[in-house]
Amino acid sequence: MAQVGGLIRVLAESLVEHPDQVEVNEIEGENALVVELKVASSDIGKVIGKQGKIARAIRALAKAKGNKIGRKVIVEIIT
Secondary structure, eight states: OHHHHHHHHHHHHHHOSOGGGOEEEEEEOSSEEEEEEEOOGGGHHHHHOGGGHHHHHHHHHHHHHHHHHTOEEEEEEEO
8 A cells, every 4th residue: 555655755745845754654444544644843834734725635635546546545644
């Protein structure tokens, strides 16, 4: 399932000022794949965006990728 994590990593690294601090962790669940995205605290606003628009877009892309591989994907943004 590294495809989804890789996609999230590329998206996050392109948005933040500290791409070296981007961490992506995939947790295989029974019913879903949970992708944890951790960025520097100074970059959290860039990943979430105004009114959460960027976060919703990231989640939508992850969901589309999950549909393609036949898995439910949940993206959690943590600080």
